[in-house]
Amino acid sequence: MARNCPRALTVASLALMSGLIPAGAARADATLTVATVNNGDMVVMQKLSSEFEKQHPDIHLRWVVLEENVLRQRVTTDIATKAGQFDIVTVGNYEVPIWAKQGWLAPMEDLPASYDTADLLKPVRDALTYQDKLYALPFYAESAMTYYRTDLFDKAGLKMPDHPTYTQIREFADKLTDKTHQTYGMCLRGKPGWGENMAYVTSLVDTFGGQWFDMGWHAKLDTPEWHKAITYYSDILKQDGPPGATSNGFNENLALFAGGHCAMWIDATVASGMLYDKKQSQVSDKVGFAPMPVGDYAGGPTWLWSWNLGIPASSKQKPAAESFVAWATSKDYIKLVADKNGWVAVPPGTRQSTYDQPEYKKVAPFAGFVVNAINSANPTGSTKEPRPYLGAQFVAIPEFQGIGTQVGQTVAATLTGQMAVDAALKAAQSATDRAVKQAGYQK
């Protein structure tokens, strides 16, 4: 009996292993794998997707939901190696033109007339178009705006202008800061990263008349414009900002503002729904909205971000994938969310028809600001001097993730006092110049 043990074990382990080979590789029906970020609106989409499966009994969905940075790495590996693990991916408007150019995304070619692409907000639609073809469809979009506490403004006898300037904002911040009561005049992103502090800083530099590169792709960071912008940023956060600002990203600032610690906060429009939600915010009845402040140079590029659904060129089930993408970004889907979760929960920023809904305007008083901010968003707008790249809060080249994060760390060092603005910009200038030189942009 005991003598047979080794053989029995081998047989058992073989049986175990063969049983573990997954089924589902070959099926007559289409099974789509959807990779998405886990932001609130996507979670709603995942929950409501059973409606789509009901309408399309031959299409099954499998979900891969990941945090943004993990998802980006995961999807990029898969798409760059053409492994075809995903049929639908969630991509930002930063990636769409870059990936379209690489041939990594399939164009959206057979959209039904009822999809009404003309209804998509123009800046959003333009950001997803490459050589006259749409390469992804927008799920939700955002620009940036100023949030402020109406009660604190009233108490201090201040009034937020309809179009604030950065000079005014600085005065307000100084007056509203009350560190003994943990109220800080201004909260801003300080956490280093191309999509964190540099998204805000880049848009600040835009309106102070600065830019990343000149037409010959030479870095333009060690300039008076950048100097002024970074000095402003570093001063306002050091004097009127919360302690430890370098660890604050979007979420941390959202928590600070929702907890009543910020008098003002400039960030993505998507925060408006969260700040207005009583379950998430202690200040839901005291939030005021204003456009993004302007600096010395008005009319430059302005913040636009959208999360979109695209189909990798390596997907083997493109028609089925396209029908899901069209469903999830359609008017009907927005209506479905409104029916199930209320109008305040619909994915914002993609369609004019959403903003024409009286019900939406009623429950979302910030809707007007958001649609104005997105409609006037101009990521391709001209900087003070001509520039060779596109994007408002980022530079639309693949190398920007690396460059932006490195410069982001240098900028964060000015907040902690590890570096003076001068030294930081000199370091950032040489690092950026080296990176684009190595990548072969400079001729």
Added chain:
Amino acid sequence: MRSSLTAQLLIAVLGWGIALLMFFPIFWMVLTSFKTEGAAIATPPQLIFAPTLESYAEVQSRADYLSFAFNSIAVSVGGTVLALAFAIPGAYAMAFHPSTRTRGTLLWMLSTKMLPPVGVLVPIYLLFRGAGLLDTRIGLILIYGLMNLPIVVWMLFTFFKEMPNDILEAGRMDGAKAWGEVWYLLLPLTLPGVASTGLLSLILCWNEAFWSLNLTSSAAAPLTTFIASFSSPEGLFFAKLSAASTVAVAPILVFGWLSQRQLVRGLTFGAVK
């Protein structure tokens, strides 16, 4: 007498201090999982609050926990069995029939652990793509087995080294072949060591996140992927993430408690000569 009492007291306080320090993050995670999202980020942190199961319900409604847990169990057990299957004969050969290169081989095996995994991500990804192993449990079992092989070989080697060669020799005199030596003499006598090696490998597989995140998507995704899906750069998530982490670590934690004695016995095996 007096000084030894003080020393004992000091050691007790130190021991408890370290234990509390190690346990605190887990305690805080479990505590946070019963808070609302608003309470989870409150400053100052709240110790007393009205507990809610909201986050657990949300986690359960968003992902199929059981399928992730099954994958975790399958790949951890599979990876450990695979590593042991290769390591036992390997360590046996190196411990009892060493050659001039044995030492070098052992060190070389360990040195492979010094390479950061991300350095070989793309080659491995391409190999997996070509072999059709992406998003399969077999693929993860292979990676986990090979990943832990150096550690498992090293641990087994040290345990086997403790075993007197004479016993094996006596077995050979009685006509045992190599297989019989390992199966009837070596393994029963070093069982605590083999068991603790297996347990350690199991825990390492259970907690491995890099390869599971990169090589699986849905069909073979283990609990590490499940946890990763609850943190978010937009919106509050601490309570949900804590709830997801609590249910993800619970099985291995319980398993660890149950096998505690075995683990300690194995790790101190042969410590006193």
